[in-house]
Amino acid sequence: MKKYINTDPWKIVEDDFMPENYRSSESLFSIGNGMMGQRASFEETYSGEALQGSYIAGIYYPDKTRVGWWKNGYPEYFGKIINSPDWIGFQIIVDNEILDLHNWSVNSFQRILDMRKGLLSRQFVATSPSGKSVRVHVSRFLSMYEPEIGTIRYEISPVNFTGNVQCKLFMEGDVKNEDSNYDEKFWDILHTEANKNYAYLLAETKKTRFRVAYSMNYHVFINDISWQGNAQPHHTETGVSHSFSLELSENDTLRMEKYVSVLSSFNHTINDLKENTIALAQKAEQLGFDYLLKQHQQVWSNIWEHSDIEIEGDLEAQQAIRFNIFQLNQTYTGSDARLNIGPKGFTGEKYGGLTYWDTEAYCLPFFLRTATQDVSRNLLIYRYKHLQKAIENAQKLGFTNGAALFPMVTINGEECHNEWEITFEEIHRNGAIAYAIYNYITYTDDHRFLIEYGLETLIAIARFWSQRVTLSPARNQYMILGVTGPNEYENNVNNNWYTNKLACWCLNYTVGCIDYVKKQAPDQYQELVKRIQFDEYTETSNWLKIVDNFYIPYDSEQGIFLQQDGYMDKEQLPASAIPADSRPINQHWSWDRILRSCFIKQADVLQGIYLFEKEFSDDVIRRNFEFYESRTVHESSLSPCIHSILASRIGDIEKAYELYLRTSRLDLDDYNNEVDEGLHITSMAGTWMSIVEGFGGLRIQDNQLTFHPQIPEKWRKYAFKIRFRGAYIKVTTDVNHVTFENLSETAINFMIFNKTVHLDPYGTKKVNRAVTV
């Protein structure tokens, strides 16, 4: 845990320059716009320890995999969205001394990420080794309005001298990934060109041959007056720049505005790339920094209008939830079904910017509730597009008859991870994808999706489960052997409760969906049956036989669901018994020790209880929560949010609040000592849910929203907004009341504390909390 970010309702603020936090701040102050993203590396030279990172959605490289001993069925490569040419660069030389905060003394420093505006800015006064001080103020943003544009405003003033300032505005293609498996570089630089009208750089990924074009324009002002001098264009084999040199006096201000367009073959034909790229940077320059910023802010303003959560009485909680909402919206805008949400978004190299089950289990519910329906639909279509690859993936492992195993980690539908205990065994993701379909349909009532895409996906998944189960000769029940559950601190276990439960549900749900589609869309059903050679009677009978005789591990001694066979043979200790200096255990203990311990990385049984909550009584939920929460170390970002929701569910608001802080400030307070690697983007959706489903008690029941709002002791009031089938409401809870405002022209019925409420278009209702608590 590391706390150095100032608390503020709308801003992430750092008031000191601490080189040891450089990489952490590069993560925390990251910016993005769905199409590209960037760590908050300094624009000017920084020679200290850094992880420069600039990423473009969809642009990946299949890095050669790295495994101990390769075995059949192992993935051949690890795809990753790679660090891309660096377009933010400024080199500033003051009388022959390069401005570099690693070597200069920093007298004053402030960095602010203004989440309301989507603007990153930084100011400081720095003094060179020879004693010359400059004042610098930099702002940058990636336009949410015109997402192929990035813009930087860089201002510099001599403080205590008159002298020469040389400036180079550059873009450089010779970049590397820290996580390159074989220290290879991933880009070929095809073309560099610099002249008085633009500087242009064309890069191509090796192997995948994506092309990305960059064009740069700029505008220079001295004391707000446009500078008309000539800069020197220059290009090398891998980079382009414009340089100039000026004499500045004390208190002169040199302002440089750099406009960069970034276009890729993911969205443009190769033939158009150069022309479009150059034109866009020129257009940006013409529009100017302030105008572009205004467009950009307008988009953010709309986003906040629809998805802000307000919390009164708890600044830390307020800042944190906005940080989560902000980062989610920076990462994914939902407009392109070819894109998805990497666990670290565009904020670091770890997890390669690839798609994990996080999307279905965490992000989808968030976007379902906060964005228009097409956004979550696009997330599901993304998987549907990968269905054939998922079938091939299962075939590689020995499955037949159209069984699909979606990858644990993917960019193009192929499995990318490089540990067998994950790729082969963490098969619960297949269930999460099925559950997401259920979730989407339940929330939106969009049964067309089921008919057109959902059922085909579900059948392929059901086929997988039906082949993946084993009829145990010892027990004469169906089991699932050799899996890794969400709790990755166990590998290759038998009968992981969560996986078994989910698989059993999947088979059953799919049979129900078949009945529905057969009745509602018989022609389309018959077309599907034929296309996928579906033997309905034989296959569904077999599935139901499995459902009826599925082994679901249970410990009758403790009255709890059993995480997996043999879990109770482990030494049983509470996580509180782990000394503080051994936390997080994954940074202090050997993997051997972790595997054999009873400690849980993340929600596993509780994840299942969260999904199938309606099946369980309060007592069952409470018993399992108490047992498993006490053993959970929450070293996955995906863990505390689910636990927080369940803690709210059983009325343990104090615990729910503690877990809420942990999930929402996971990165801001660096709970797991790893924020330097990037932010936990996908779990941020879980944070949102720990307010809305947790404290707010939002559920869907009988095609209706239901609420059971509670409020943490520290809070005076909190308010969230949700979309539901055309309606759009705001829910404000304070200690005594819950107020519902319908912000749409669609009337809506919902339940609060088990009573139905009707809300007219633009109507308001206030419900007393006190009577029910």
Place this chain on the structure above:
Amino acid sequence: MKKYINTDPWKIVEDDFMPENYRSSESLFSIGNGMMGQRASFEETYSGEALQGSYIAGIYYPDKTRVGWWKNGYPEYFGKIINSPDWIGFQIIVDNEILDLHNWSVNSFQRILDMRKGLLSRQFVATSPSGKSVRVHVSRFLSMYEPEIGTIRYEISPVNFTGNVQCKLFMEGDVKNEDSNYDEKFWDILHTEANKNYAYLLAETKKTRFRVAYSMNYHVFINDISWQGNAQPHHTETGVSHSFSLELSENDTLRMEKYVSVLSSFNHTINDLKENTIALAQKAEQLGFDYLLKQHQQVWSNIWEHSDIEIEGDLEAQQAIRFNIFQLNQTYTGSDARLNIGPKGFTGEKYGGLTYWDTEAYCLPFFLRTATQDVSRNLLIYRYKHLQKAIENAQKLGFTNGAALFPMVTINGEECHNEWEITFEEIHRNGAIAYAIYNYITYTDDHRFLIEYGLETLIAIARFWSQRVTLSPARNQYMILGVTGPNEYENNVNNNWYTNKLACWCLNYTVGCIDYVKKQAPDQYQELVKRIQFDEYTETSNWLKIVDNFYIPYDSEQGIFLQQDGYMDKEQLPASAIPADSRPINQHWSWDRILRSCFIKQADVLQGIYLFEKEFSDDVIRRNFEFYESRTVHESSLSPCIHSILASRIGDIEKAYELYLRTSRLDLDDYNNEVDEGLHITSMAGTWMSIVEGFGGLRIQDNQLTFHPQIPEKWRKYAFKIRFRGAYIKVTTDVNHVTFENLSETAINFMIFNKTVHLDPYGTKKVNRAVTV
């Protein structure tokens, strides 16, 4: 399976040149002398698919490890005995065409490995693309007498032309390992030098900085007359050569004899290296090929005198057992306690030439019975030298108080493997090392070893087991969770029967050894107690508590020991149900499918029954054998020998014979389609035991040898020799009799069919088999 080697009692013979077998033959015809070894790559140019390999005992490189996601406690590097400079090279150019069997047509070809002499030879007639034919005859050996010398005789005659023949005798240091993890090269070439007196090359391994020096001399004859012309010395940055050119007529024979000395800093000071190396090659040239060969053959003749097994009536079996004995003796001579036996010896890159548990479990019994006592003692001393590293290895995993975990794979005592499921979990090797101490003492009665080295090792191992067990809250018994047994087709299982059994035995045996040493050598015991801070009472009480309450999994339904928890939940199928075209399954099935299947890679429960045979009744052995043998695919080389011994034990001679052929001809007939990677050296010791302990029924009981000889139906007679505590006897079994000859001057008592026999020095006894069968 691939059969192309001719059957012969003393020779390995290949009669055709088949490029597709080139790599397999490179393995099968490998030669070595304990200090170095070499694959049977051609001396002259070969541009086809090959795995050139030349290895020097003890000379290794710590190759950077390759894992998916590194976790705490993972080994940092994978050490490997690396491919060394190529010293065998000849380049032959016939009228501007390079002799290269990959491009020339081969009209006649024969390769012979004469095991009696230890000589590899090859002859062929080959015709160049332009139609010129040459006859070639090459012989080479690595001297067993002077193990730093390698010698090649290369003869070439024009068959159908008169013309120019250019010859280059060279050594080249720019070599690589196919298994280099990051395509790095492992050698720096420090010096090359060629003049009329010698050609000299000095190479140094990167990182480990071992130096190896090579010097070459040669002698050329034309039609048996010494050639006095001048060759051209030449050196490059990485190689040295001598070249000359001659006009040869039809039926002229050019004979070249190449003498190379190979000396390393493992055995010489760096200062002496150059002088000694050059002197040795010159000495070799002076002694000449025939003389060196005679010395070499004399050593082989002694080895065969003591360790040959004769089989009458079954040429395949005869050839196979000699091949096994030959290769074992080529790999390890037992004279240096810093050396050990890699699973592939010097015949390939796989397993890196490193030390595995194979040594203790398989090789030690072989050397105990066929070599002088110091050889097996050296193998045990090797581990003792690594004890401190083993304690450090355990510390890295979180163990304390001097607990030792010997590495699964090592060269210098540090763990080298790169899969957690092996390094952390295949902890049974710790038991094999303890058992080897027991085995050695039982066989030799050398209790001094126990006092001086054994007990310290045993206590460190016992400390490990006592910390590695878990007291299961569910069962209130001690368990071992999260292991991989010898059957590596299961990973991370709980309560592997073999591991539990071995651990339990270890704890108990160590307590017994403590009692012995305390009584017999009280001073040394007290010194040890102090040095290792041994709290005898507390520690041994704890160990005995564990022993008394150890969970040993058993399936009462089947009346068998249970390989591990949950094994009976798997689909139970016999290995015979696997289609032939899916064998070996590790080349056809995904790792996922293998892990979840019931199929067993190698002896696991049966390995334990083999070790602790005396504890079990015939019925128990038979039931377990039948159950597990039917599920075993024998895709480890270590498997069939143990099964063969147990099949003999239960009187199933037909099965024992089938398994004997499989173990003994594993490489010759390439059962597992992998001989191109190298030979299975360590399992060859198991092959020897499947005759001596299997058919011969040799056991040690009450300080005596006991025999129960049986004979496979096909065999008329077989004879083996064994050493036992100063005595040295030959045991010949035919259908009706067993004949014992004492070849030593030490009288010996032993048991045959449960009756005691006394054998005078040099005496003979003939026992009737018929009455007992």
